Amino acid sequence: MSQFKPCIVIPVYNHEHAIGAVLESLREFKLPCLLIDDGSHAACQSVLEQLAQQHADWVSLKRLAVNQGKGGAVSAGLFWAKSLGYSHATQIDADGQHHTPDLPQFIRAAQTQPATLIAGQPVYDESVPKGRLYGRYATHIWVWINTLSFAIKDSMCGFRVYPLAATCALLEREKLGSRMDFDVEVMVRLYWSGMRILQLPTPVQYPLDGVSHFAVWRDNVLISRMHAKLFFGMLWRSPRLIARWFQR
Template structure:
């Protein structure tokens, strides 16, 4: 029964125990879990066991939930089945623990405490894989997994292969899981990371007893599966996750807030837009933002609106800006405007009339600034209510 202040009920959670032919350790693990979690919140998935596992579970059948796979389908399939069941029962979190005896149920309160302190996070029980008795292949496999997890998510974790975890179930509704074996425990945390779910690592104890522990991990076969999965995840990260992370929801929220700034006056917004157009036209190609952004910061303008407006100098607009600059320069210097053809605006033409172009671009930029400021201010005045508290 629960004795921890942070209980499974406090996170609206359940415990999931996938098992396959672990008759030596299953009952001990179950009884240990039941010291900390009420039986009605425990889900065991019997993954087509062919040993005495069904007999062991039969002793608990009136207290815990038992799901059965026939035939053996794999740990990943069992976890997916249990996650679906937990969601259907309305649970918000699921604590998973292996049935091979390597985890100590007495560490459950450590994970629960961190889950309470970090709602919505994945809590990862972190084993010391360098301690005496840890199989070499397990230590290497963990380092291998940690490396690829970092490549795929930009997140560093000390133990990505631990089966002792707490998952938030709400984001699980939004991800598609397709693996069925051990690799699911990699797939699920990578895809949760891609949903910007935070991770918390909690040091836990680990026990590797060769006399009682049965491992169903097959290095050649399972490493191949994991390698194929990592190849898929890395490619997906390159195409989708990395760009999405660079322009994450948080980033867009910052940009949106900066652009809207409800406390900012209509005059300041209009000035920011007008100044952006001005800097986009003045003949300092390649340096508009380098010079304009510090000035926008100095004069406390709206940086997002300034940058958006400064992008008037995108390639499709450049010929029209140059054309307008030439006409403005001709009018300012001679008082005349001889019609030019856009097709005549070659690099040689700009170089031979550099003075006219530079003067004209400055005049054109100034006129554009005034026109855009007046238009922006008029539209803002028409469609936007002036804030009660104006940011100065």
């Protein structure tokens, strides 16, 4: 990588009570921050506009007129970051669940290994809902099946640093899920493409403002469909994936 130029991308949907604290926790790192307002209601929209004005030296705001879902908002943010000349984008959730003091080690890892996806491996406290915690293991198993590997320890943590050139190229050639299925699918497909995955342990808490946009029925159906689609994609890739496993 001839020029390492990182930024932060935060998708926001009706997290007006938490996003201010998240930005305050990021200020000391002096990294440009791109806020993606994913069609939030008026109260959140107003807060985001105020924060962008207050921190105009390092915070920029883009508003999506219609809610796209987390995946759609993250994708919009990654393309925006790439168009502005950034080489890497750190995805951080707007609800305050991610441990932002770990950001420097994520950035250092990305700078040292610029072609690698750096992703969080969650260390949970007592705030995590037990149903969500146990439910994650079903996804872990499917990801191990669909990659024929244990290289991805956790595919659902949204605290990660994307190499923008390779990730945006993937998003241009593949149609990925636009909601809560995005984080899993993009990681699996990046692994399929040959990208190395490095996961760093990081504390995760649930969430500061008590707002979760995980719709149990809708998102579980989307995630189930995504795993099925990835399974059939894995089948014809299996010789290459098995060869990669033996090479490792």
